[in-house]
Amino acid sequence: MNIKKQFTEGLVTNNPVLVQQIGMCATMAITTSLFNGVGMGLSVLIILTCCNVVISAIRKIIPGEIRLAIFVVVIAGFVTIVDLLLQAFIPALSAALGVFIPLIVVNCIIIGRAEAFCQKQPVGPCFFDGIFQGLGYTCVLVLMCVFREFVGSGRFGGGLIDIANGFRLTIDGTGGGIQLFPEEFGAAIMNLPFGGFLTLGLLLAAMQYILKKSAEKKEKAEKEVNE
């Protein structure tokens, strides 16, 4: 298990959303502005990495029968810690992400990785697995946010970028974003859950197409070598 392979797996070939197809509810619910996507993606990345490391470290003393119960306790513990720390030290970010943080407890990416990867692998690979799977998740969220925001309200970087007072990044979600065309002309339906389904469906189809093409190419190359 090398790092480069894990990187490609997390971002492309075993992407949590587009290939494993887990953690989809949160993906559809929150991808309405770039700020939400980046915030949720990074929160998941941090919590996923912590949970992966801890679960991997205690994997030998967890009896198989009660492993799920223990995973849930560990995950809920970390989510609560991150929630409390955010509330105490970065209240603006906590106010903006407050709704999403508790959702991470039931985000099946985390329990999915614990079950499929961390209960069998040592701490090192699990740490990188957390980072790369988290990155893969964040990338999908960002893609969806950019698409939905642009089509839905003609904006880029809502909440994250503020151009009213000079170009700067806002971590408290107050930036207005860059208006690329007037909001009235946007297809507001893209901001509704329906738009989430549509975007995710398009992304999934594109991903499957790319994966299939590259598999075919590989097969063809192998055949030629054999002949």
Place this chain on the structure above:
Amino acid sequence: MQKILKLTVILFVVCAIVAGVLGGVNEFTKDRIAEQNRLKTEKAYSAVLVADSYEAVDFDAAAFPTVDSISKAGEAGYVVETTFSGAQGMITMAVGVDTDLKITGISIIKHAETAGLGAVAASTNDKGVAFREQFVGEDKNVAITKAGGNIEAISGATITSRTVSEAAGVAVCAVEALG
């Protein structure tokens, strides 16, 4: 029998450790969180009715179950803090009411509305500000246009707009009942 005992003990130990760690983190952060919440509440109060100090007053809690507290904001009027059911969860809101029983402003302190729809009511963007500014000068009969009032509901968030308007009306009634 022995196996189930072993499982119970392990699960218990794990839960106890997690609970212990959480207790520690809570102990470490609770003062700061309380302080942050106080600042946030004060900011929300001054956004609806500016005053040097806010002093809690007694009110008829049985008649207004959704009203959490009423604070006297100097001579300017009162700030009512109310918690009510929105479209997705409970919304906590501060409503400023002046001595003529007119709303001076509303500010949403805490909510769990849908991002991009109901959450606009609490947002700092133009749409959110425009929505809240409609309440300034309204009286206890404040309502959305669908219910015969003057408040233009947020598109896609009629329920949020309706519950916010109703709660603002209740807040004025609560101040009126103070006499």
